[in-house]
Amino acid sequence: GAGVSQSPRYKVTKRGQDVALRCDPISGHVSLYWYRQALGQGPEFLTYFNYEAQQDKSGLPNDRFSAERPEGSISTLTIQRTEQRDSAMYRCASSLMGESDTQYFGPGTRLTVL
């Protein structure tokens, strides 16, 4: 079956612009996670949803970052007024139920802020 998909795969934007990154989880997966991965580092947790409810947003670096999952399926991570330090790979993962279930990762969106 289809895995986790993310779009766009690559995004180049100018500083100060807003960007929206999309994640389409595996069908039927309850939990959805966003991570950010800087070059040479492991993924860093940003936020997490169960169904449409945002359970934990403690990893969002500041209020320019927000995420939603209005219908409990597709999720959008939005970064407002982008800065160069936001450049990274943004990864989405989904799991069937959450605790102890395997997280399946998408291919990621490479964001470059000029």
Added chain:
Amino acid sequence: AQSVTQLDSQVPVFEEAPVELRCNYSSSVSVYLFWYVQYPNQGLQLLLKYLSGSTLVESINGFEAEFNKSQTSFHLRKPSVHISDTAEYFCAVSDDGGYNKLIFGAGTRLAVHP
């Protein structure tokens, strides 16, 4: 909060030689432990995980990892590597919250040479 240390950023090894990729995590009452692999130009894939029970866990492609609570380690081993094992390997631990908020190490790049 949990933290994960992967002591080796790069591990070069010849084909058919044994390899060990080291992972240590900060102590906690109970944790779930994971190894993820990222092949070139691909997303993260789960290699193996420890949730409970036997401290030795195995993957389908010959890797194994042993949970050592006293040493807070979860080292990954393979007795004989192949060229196709060349990839980046990430150790991860569940956050103390109990659900699958994963804390990743910085990764170890395994380079297998003929």
